[in-house]
Amino acid sequence: MSEFLAELIKALTLQAGYNTSLVLVGAALLGGAAGGIGVFVLLRKRSLVSDAISHATLPGVVLAFMLASYFFDDGRALWALLIGAAFSAVLGALAVEWIVRYTRLKEDAAIGTVLSTFFALGIVLLTLVQSVYQGGQAGLSDFILGSTAGLLYQDALLIAVSAFVVGLVLIFKFKELTLLCFDITFAKAQGYNVASLDRLLLFLLLAVVVIGLKTVGLVLVIALTIIPPVAARFWTERVSHMVLIATFIGALGSWFGAALSSVATDLPTGGLIVLTLFSIFLISLLVAPKRGALAHALRHKLFQRRVHERQGLLAISRAEPVFDPLTQKILRKKRFLRADGAVTEEGHQAAQKMARDQVLWNAYHQAYPIEALALEDWSLRPIEEVIPKDLVEELSEELMLTKVRLVQ
Amino acid sequence: MNDFIQLDFPSLLLGTLAALSCGLLGNFLLLRGQALMGDTISHVVLPGIVGGFLLAGSVAALPMMLGALFASLFSVSLIELIKRAGRIEAGAAMGAVFTTMFALGVVLLEQSGARGVHLDVEHALYGNLESALWLEAESFQDLLSFSKLFSLPEDIWVLFFITLLVILFIVVFYKPLMITSFDAAHADSLGISSKWMGLGLVFMTALSAVAAFSAVGSILVIAMFICPPATARMLTDKLSTQLWISGFIAVLSGISGYFLAAFGPFWFGGQDSVSAAGMIALMAGFLQVLAMLFAPRYGVLSRLFFKNRFHNQ
Amino acid sequence: MSALSKQSLIDETGFISSKVAFDVSGLTVAYDRKPVLWDVSFQAHSGRITAIVGPNGAGKSTFLKASLGLVPAVTGQTFILGEALKEARKNIAYMPQRASVDWDFPASALDVVMMGLYGRMGFLRWPSQHHREQALSCLDQVDMADFAERQIGQLSGGQQQRVFMARALAQEAEVYLMDEPFAGVDAATENVIFKTLKALTAEGKTVIVVHHDLDTVRKMFDDVLLINRQVIANGPIDDVMSDEALRRTYSGRLGFHKAGEPVGGAAVQAHV
Structure with missing residues (x-):
């Protein structure tokens, strides 16, 4: 040899x-x-x-x-x-x-x-x-x-x-x-x-x-x-x-x-x-x-989990029940749901944060539709982690203004 | 005449059956844009056959066949994986896999010392149709005697049953084969799975390629998967008619190709016959060229003729 | 979510107009990690004809395919008349885009229409005279009976579209999902297909049509789903087809600082 x-x-x-x-x-x-x-x-x-x-x-x-x-x-x-x-x-x-x-x-x-x-x-x-x-x-x-x-x-x-x-x-x-x-x-x-x-x-x-x-x-x-x-x-x-x-x-x-x-x-x-x-x-x-298969599979798995987490949290924020078994499992793992299906305190907080981020994400999508759809983690991760901080502030200010205008 | 029934008839039968089973299945491969699946499979069976031979230690039909089937299904899955995981187009994925499997087959072959036993690469490429013999036969009457027919070589019987199986498959699954080939999305929406139907077709393709391969070699298998259906495609717009025509063309190429190979050279003063498998494939190609040129509606020359007539009017 | 959505639609007058026949919830489709469809929920009602409208690449066709399980979805469920997709195949007639098939395929117009019957026929049965007549009558409904034996490649684009329509009719489904049936067809064909779809809704069937022509949406459809990767708006046509909603569906970069525009999720959420 x-x-x-x-x-x-x-x-x-x-x-x-x-x-x-x-x-x-x-x-x-x-x-x-x-x-x-x-x-x-x-x-x-x-x-x-x-x-x-x-x-x-x-x-x-x-x-x-x-x-x-x-x-x-x-x-x-x-x-x-x-x-x-x-x-x-x-x-x-x-x-x-x-x-x-x-x-x-x-x-x-x-x-x-x-x-x-x-x-x-x-x-x-x-x-x-x-x-x-x-x-x-x-x-x-x-x-x-x-x-x-x-x-x-x-x-x-x-x-x-x-x-x-x-x-x-x-x-x-x-x-x-x-x-x-x-x-x-x-x-x-x-x-x-x-x-x-x-x-x-x-x-x-x-x-x-x-x-x-x-x-x-x-x-x-x-x-x-x-x-x-x-x-x-x-x-x-x-x-x-x-x-x-x-x-x-x-x-x-x-x-x-x-x-x-x-x-x-x-x-x-x-x-x-x-x-x-x-x-x-x-x-x-x-x-x-x-583009390798392992990296791709891993990314897809992570993506799927995030999508489920997001959808589950949004359901919680709208006080709707979560049906999807995978969503339930993911929420439970993150301690957002108790074993009996009740929402924990952390769950409520996360849901609120997610709902607020969604409004901001939508505002961003509204203002920059092309950029928004090109983003891989659009509306999945907390918004301040993905887009520049001053833009987030600008968005939330604009939202406040709109709300004021609507109320008036 | 005795010579004919003992030496030529079994080869003729073998070549014709191989042509028929591959030619019929080829119709659906062609309509699905998978014409080269036949090409791929006929290359990838090589390592399977050699592997089966090495494991069994003898030139027995069954282990070689199982090995070949395994190799083709493995390759098809690998192609699927490469297509999906790497978003690589089908042709390139097929090319990468079949060349590799063929290389593996070639290396195994040389490695194993299998050379000289019965297997060698030339054999794999163009088969050994001429070695089929039916020494028990004495005259044409033997074709009517069951006991005599049983003494036909094993290869012929295997191929005969697989040809029957192919025909049965096409008859039973005619509707789902047609609908999944025409509009896969619509078929899926009806609950007729285009994926499973495609896999079934690949499985049958592998089965008939494997059975034909050991007798006639890969070149005839590729030619038969493509040429008779393509010829029929030039001649008709009706699927059932296309199937009949392709079957007829396959048989015609089988018979005429064999006779030309076995006897043709002597008519021109040669001393040896040429490769029958090669000649059958060549005949199939020749018939296709005729159809491409002279087909009544879609032939190149008839189109040209009609176009000119319209211009003159 | 789905438990809520299965109740009937109550319109403004409080009159129960129709029941939910096609119910998709939380449908997300992604290629790699780029979203193609984002958390789309949508309901269509029986006896009504709904247009799915949005710019190119908005995911309209993908929405139809994914809702029928023809392309893999990350999340989402579909119910047809309260049944899960698997049990409901017989109640769906899906018509892909005309360009998605090879029209050079060796089949006659009648052969193609017969394929609409395959779902009900069972694997082993060969089509009988009865099936033939059924298929012929479907061809007749779209004025194509004279072309029954014609090879499909020799038909005009409009005629091919009518053959597809006849194939869908042959399925005798409850919910009809059509991908761009009016794309690139002649006026006569547009008329025939439109009349056929209207006749279906008159029988209480549900029709959902991916549509590209904004000019004709108002006069042809009852409801509309505006979509651009996510639902922009959804509901009866007069409520939804506001300039504002259309601008949001089709906009490139919107001037964010233009005064007086309601920006953000509030308006979007209201319709979902």
Whole structure:
């Protein structure tokens, strides 16, 4: 075990040989680029387009292999296979668009149709190739699951460099893409060509998918573009932060996953990278302070209790009985109600205070309706804890005046 | 002819049954905007199947099936949780879960040394339809003999009963399936729970995906959940007709796809057959393309034609 | 609270006009911690047609949905004719917004109306000739009998709305909750739906309508509920539709220091 750890640390710190290090750097660059682009894709609500694109690469890969074997005698040149993959992925993306635009079928059906039909074509071609080039096609099915084991030096370099280029484009087009996802009408009004921006985004996505094919395989490259952005979503509400976080998560997960697989050579790289990414996602889902599930559940519980307490106290102030069992329980816990249901002295006091606060809250709502509704704890907490003191005084003075006026 | 009944007929039957059960259920997934649920489930069953295999220690149908069912229900709940807790859109939540489950399946598979026994990833993706054999059969007359029919492979029987179950499910729950698919809020206001109906549909989807999966692989399952219903959708505006058409298209793709895969290459001078599951899926896609282009009312070309005619008038 | 609210409404003359058919108390709905509806209590009376009026995002649709338990509420209870929601499903006909469904769905107008009968029909029964005739007569009431076999996607917006109306009629409920039935429909449809709703109230049914058009509220409805996340005012239309109440419902930032405006909770509480 300790030997395994030592090996892993060696790999992680780039001391496990030149090739392994290059694979790691390539994987991290790829994961980072995919994570960053994935954020925009997620915000455009088109995450599963990568599902269609990645499955659609298979027939291209196999056809490229057949052509390359015919013309160059060696079908396994990575660049040729990737060009084939890109070519059929573009066709797949176009097909999705065509179906959505010209038929009554919706995007989910279009994606499903394209991914299954293209993939089926790929499988049929693959079995055909297997019978024609006995053995020569070995490695083609690596594109389905990914493998870094047989990666040549120039292949790793190709992946690293292309991922780097994609990342550069992302940085240069950052502002435009943010605008596209944030407010498409505004982007249009500003004179941006929204259609071409969308196409650029699709092109970047396509590039990441194709580059990732060899390392993580066509099923799992989808994860690279989806999981980091979804994980980042839990930590922040801002696009620019989300991109940074997703890039970081994507790079970290891929780095670690690739390092793991360089040590545990019998395990597939893609699988390990995705499982690492998902662990990061799971941690984000649970413990992220802003949108994480635990924080959210806790906040909701607290909110519910406050609402019940408020409603119960208001009922007491109007001398109405409290029926709701949860409300009763909460009031009893706070010693506002006795076990037999009678209101205690503290209960009366709290009810009076709550009723007075409500009048003030209503006055505030009256005067500043927009601000009031945007407040999370509107009318739940004592008013002086939420809004500035001088405003509270102003409100109560105004109320007194009104009362005087009404009496007169 | 003996060859046919012993070698081809069981594969043909298996492929066609798988196509039929998935194709029928796909109608409701499509109408609910959950077409990719089939895609998701067919990926997430992998760790379940491998897990079932590891626990049972053998390639027995039942534990693998239970494992797969568990994996799909677990994944569906996880997707629901991610959607709600993180307010993440459905597509992204599905993508995150199915890729992870698939990754888990792949890792388990390599880890376990299951490779070489019966399970491998290629198998999971495009199945092994051709391995279904009915060596006990001698002639077509055996189709009429009960005792002979019992000797059909277990896979076929399982899939046969699940197809029956799917048909029964659709017939019995036709009304609630229709109303919850059309207007979930209205259904809920009537006391017909769209949530439970949706779960029932997911359960049946998982069941038929699992049964079909081990025989034909995930690619055919995905294709069948989507292509026959989508084809039928292009051809009719009546739900019951849509169900009939999708069933017919599924069977047609099953039969034509198998024949093309098994015999097609020889007509062109090839020496080996190609993947039958892939070919069936490809046929389903091909039929859908035909429908999208030439459907009498909604086809792209007929629309174009009518538009031009109106312009000329 | 609910014990009190179940008694009958006594109007100004002391005449018992109608009974409370739809009774919501203390309904609070929140997304995360931001209130969408805040402690809303409201009663509708049988034989009367009530409009729910308020600006966009005031929580009108959410109020209908939450009162029927279709979206989760933080607090609140609903009684229909004195019965809890669970027992009262058969007495409710809810009509969602037209835009909330996919009209490309493979169904005919008649199929959709038949869905209104499903609640009473039971799971296993297939619709009979009798059910068909019932559905057809509902379509006839909204002048849509000729379109019974038409695919719903080929109907105009107004016709689709009438099909929805016919589906609600088929439910033969006591309380009708309608979300924006007059939104974006033609004049003829508006007329037909309005007449149908009037006929329902004449039979003693209760009709509650989310409405967006302030100009027509006065001439179409008996009662009104003004709502902007909380109840602003509620009661017979002539009492409630004061300029002041409307301003409070629709106001952006009100000038707080304008003289002579009754500010604060007193006026609000009076109606609740």
